[in-house]
Amino acid sequence: MAIMNMLQALNSALDTMMARDSSVVLMGEDVGYFGGVFRVTEGLQRKYGEHRVLDSPIAEGGIVATAIGMAVHGLRPVAEIQFADYIYPAYDQIVSELARLRYRSGGDFFAPVTIRTPCGGGIRGGQTHSQSPEAVFAHVCGLKVVMPSNPYDAKGLLITAIEDEDPVIFLEPKRLYNGPFYGDPEKPAQPWNDHPKGEVPEGYYTVPIGQAEIAREGRAVTIVTYGTMVHVAQAAAHTAGIDAEIIDVRSIVPLDLATLTESVKKTGRCIVVHEATGFGGFGGELVASIQEACFWHLEAPILRVAGWDTPYPHAFEWEYFPGPARIIAALKSVMEAS
Amino acid sequence: MAIMNMLQALNSALDTMMARDSSVVLMGEDVGYFGGVFRVTEGLQRKYGEHRVLDSPIAEGGIVATAIGMAVHGLRPVAEIQFADYIYPAYDQIVSELARLRYRSGGDFFAPVTIRTPCGGGIRGGQTHSQSPEAVFAHVCGLKVVMPSNPYDAKGLLITAIEDEDPVIFLEPKRLYNGPFYGDPEKPAQPWNDHPKGEVPEGYYTVPIGQAEIAREGRAVTIVTYGTMVHVAQAAAHTAGIDAEIIDVRSIVPLDLATLTESVKKTGRCIVVHEATGFGGFGGELVASIQEACFWHLEAPILRVAGWDTPYPHAFEWEYFPGPARIIAALKSVMEAS
């Protein structure tokens, strides 16, 4: 075991897999010599050579398309899209090709590509360095979609993603790279040192895709969330003194509905929290599925707390961010309902 | 008033607007000389010239990008994407640019582009001529998204869309082009003649964006749906003899939540029906919003009936299509619940 922040954990996952499997190759803008703008691939080109860690042209669509071709020829490409906000030029290759190869070819062709990309706000990135586009991938059948909330899961899930025979969209909440974030930008940044999930095995291990985790046990209400908001929800529950059960979804597709509904059946109340824009967001799927499965147990409507339905504005980052105050308000509302 | 099918109604809307406003221009693959593969733009190049009805290169991203530039310079482009399945190469220009120009420029620049595209299945189009991608646009703030279910609305909404100062994604359920479809592919195709919404004014009129319509009044249960499924839901309610209220959403963004919730508060039961893949689909948003607003009135969980979470397969088109049988099953389930 070692203490790692999320960057180191991701780097360690890549390193572990490149050492174990010579078919793993990395590609992306600035990932090679430089080691990536967030330094997730630092040192890997030096170690594995410039034929396994490729700097790419600035062409997200081309990166994904060539990764597909490589994967079809037996490599295991891990492509980095520098920011999730810049993944849209690759959307066609992801939706029309990557997600559908296996299906349309009756199982004969498939491309186990992993696409890593930093997402989310809270780093003063303005409207084009803060987006959380999980919903526009979750709706595309044939893709797995994951978002870890801590170094341990990040490494374990990334290893699983690389080994997975299906394509995986791997969303990394960049606000968590250096430490957990509890939603108050005024407080000094925390390191991962003090967090139990900052302890990460040095070598190979996996965290399964398709399993949610109970991040905090509780009996009064269930908070279903993922990514950065797992920690913000913790802080909110703590501040409000509410005995909330917090579920870290981790795997958006496939979704571990059983863990979610079991909790909601127990607590009878639920809020869903994510950073992405609320309207048409993944929260809708969560609410719809949970209310269907738990209707007779619900003592209050399920509420969503999410980014406002606007772009993520530079100057109003913290007004935009669905922080503890909004979560507490929602918790109180569902707690008081009857 | 004239009898028009949906193709004629759309053509008439374009004709009406091109005659009224010389800044309206059409562009798209095969829309000019040929009049479009579905013939929606038939005759318009002859009438308005090849400088206002432009054949475009096969480059959806380029079509939308140049439409944006034209709109910024005061034209009103109506771009056709030949099939909704082929809109993804334009996704970046739509999401990162078209939807955000006004916001990011503090209101100084904007691009009133209308993007028309045929969507939905039921024409043996296989997995790449059958998709309904409304959810991946509904989640993008800054876009309006509409889907008419009949000729009258199609023309009125298209005129409104062209006049709208915001970009509009205009989804045309191609299965309805020539007639309503009640969900049974074995039955002979029906024309629009006998349908009240096949009566369409010849000239200018509008149908507002942002208003749902009650397509059938009822007291027992509310069916919230749009596009082709409005008619399929009618058939299902009729067959099952259930006094269902059917709401044609029409405008996906902005959503007329008031009309929806008013109905559900009245009936106490609700199902949501759409043709797109269910997981992460727009149905999630509908269910989440309705259950929040109507929780205390609900006598059963809200159920969704939607396309299976797979691509739309050629040979299993009718197994895939969420037809009357599935709707009836859901209706029965919510009717029996208590």
Added chain:
Amino acid sequence: MTTKSRLHVPKAHARPGETPDFSYVQISPAGAVARPEINAPAGDIADLANSMVRVLDEEHRAIGPWHPHLDPGELQIGLRHMLLTRLYDNRMQRMQRQGKISFYMRAYGEEAVSVAQCMALRPTDMLFPAYRNQGLQITRGRPLEALMCQALSNTRDMCKGRQLPVMYHWKEGNLFTQSGNLATQFPQAVGWAMAAAIKGEDRLAASWLGEGSTAEADFHYALLFAAVYQAPVILNITNNQWAISTFQGFAGGEQRSFAARGGGYGLPGIRVDGNDFLATYAVTTWAAERARNGHGPTLVELVTYRGGAHSTSDDPSRYRPKDDYELWPLGDPIERLKQHLIRLGEWSDERHATLEAELEQHVTDSWKRATSYGTLTEGPRLDPDLLFEDVFKEMPEHLKRQQAQLRALRG
């Protein structure tokens, strides 16, 4: 507004009722274009993009430096594959008209592209076809029956009923799955070739798209990545002059050959008479040798004509003169190879008629076998359970639930 417009709008060569005018097609005499060494740098051979490699002259002789000197036996095989492609196409078109299949697309007039190019490549080379490359399947020896089963979406459909007719693939034959989305295969082929290079193999990738599809972003990505990493790939543009109703001018063909796009990226572009079997074969061999010997990618433009409708959903009489194909200056690829063989004394009208009858019979027999596995409307059907398979390698819970739901519905 129209009157003052200064916008340039490309013009089709002729519209219905007008006389076809193919003077816009720049044609080099057979034998006129030099054949550079395979290691010639792209910058030195830019002219290949502006001329047209041709081997067969007006008298059906093979001449000049690109003459590939194929055995008559090989030429006869080429003729056979082309003819089979055409007969297969014609039959399938008829079957669509009769409602046996839902849709079809012929390669009429451009059969040499797939057949000659495929013969110039090795079976281990990986091919990423577009939808008008059925000739690749036929040349690689795919039984017609297998193709027909796909078009029928029947119980032996390699796609398990999921794709429109003509969207074939053949894993063992190194033929990639076809997409309904234009051009996506082009950069994928480059990625495959990059992997081959990383692995140190001498296999190469080849891909095809239509001239209309060169407008898509994927065309650009393919050229760029191929050039940057010098991938062993052949990127082929089948310029059949039309993209549904849209003339090649709208894809940028008014200004310049499509082969000329290569030069700017640093890859050689070469333009070839795509209805000349020998020239097409020779150019492909040259490009393949370049790639195999580490001299990188090549962009090939095959100038040909879409002799028929775009697909069974199309009606070209609405947008081009009816006699277009008869007046197309590069003729018909099958007819030209046939006449060449006759001139060589290696073929005759009689042998041709016999071959045609044999192949017709083969098509008939194949169709009979194929339909015995079901059609869209009759006979055995694929198990609807398959609807939920292959979305993922292993079926996740939610799809299992849905599968059970559908089963219950079907009773």
Added chain:
Amino acid sequence: MTTKSRLHVPKAHARPGETPDFSYVQISPAGAVARPEINAPAGDIADLANSMVRVLDEEHRAIGPWHPHLDPGELQIGLRHMLLTRLYDNRMQRMQRQGKISFYMRAYGEEAVSVAQCMALRPTDMLFPAYRNQGLQITRGRPLEALMCQALSNTRDMCKGRQLPVMYHWKEGNLFTQSGNLATQFPQAVGWAMAAAIKGEDRLAASWLGEGSTAEADFHYALLFAAVYQAPVILNITNNQWAISTFQGFAGGEQRSFAARGGGYGLPGIRVDGNDFLATYAVTTWAAERARNGHGPTLVELVTYRGGAHSTSDDPSRYRPKDDYELWPLGDPIERLKQHLIRLGEWSDERHATLEAELEQHVTDSWKRATSYGTLTEGPRLDPDLLFEDVFKEMPEHLKRQQAQLRALRG
């Protein structure tokens, strides 16, 4: 696996610790390139893409057919705009280091691109800039204060706090809103130009992007649509050799100039010394005359160097030699124009020092005024109600509800 790989991987000219080696940059002598007529067909002037238009020679004389013969007064204005751009940049970089703004990007070393090109265009021409074109704003007369307010996201921010610093726009100045997404503006500019042509105007559009951004699909769309419709547009590639840490070879610059991409589409590509104010001005004038007279679009590659870091988030010492910029063979654009003016007898070190002091003071004064409208951390703040405006022209119900929710939260 690595050892047997045959993949070609582009190489940077030098890495940290190594000696910069700019021998890869092909440079024509000043005055060496002919100046074609503005109606020359693209095919006849392909060589412009492979040479480099230069006017200023090593002795700081202006020579050759591209000499634009500008008044000394105009040259002095150009010098002033470039110097102001640099001083503005330096101040803002310092302010970022002091935490007054969140982010910044300088145009250090490439000031001539924006300033000379903007001066060669008319104020009515519409400009679609990238993020390193602040010189366009300055040359069009935008008060620094307005730019600073944007970078501060303060109460006078033209973007109402929504964009990162440097993402300016200026509607009245015909400067389009900048995007964080690379290259998107390129085909938009073409669309604007198409509209201008449809309207019969003689206005033109110009756009800029970096050489790294040419890899994006939007670059391809822009060239294609510009060529097909012969749109009156100038498409400029600022080749500053780097895209963050990535050398221009990864954008395809190893094989070929970026200007050469034009030829394949049928638009002339022209390569110019982007640090030569006179050459840049002359080439832009030529391209503008082409466009205005109906001869269509031009692709211009401006060869320059990113003298500093990519942005305040970047540290170039990790990926390139520290003394790179000092050894860059095309020198510094400000220094070169200054020396030219001195040689003309129209400038002196003293006048330069005076100008610099004056402009520094101007920057200081502007900053003082700008910060009085608030900074990220202090002073008046924009009304958070603005968060919900301009998503749509009229605020829909759901945003009104959210706005009310936020108001309630803020108490």
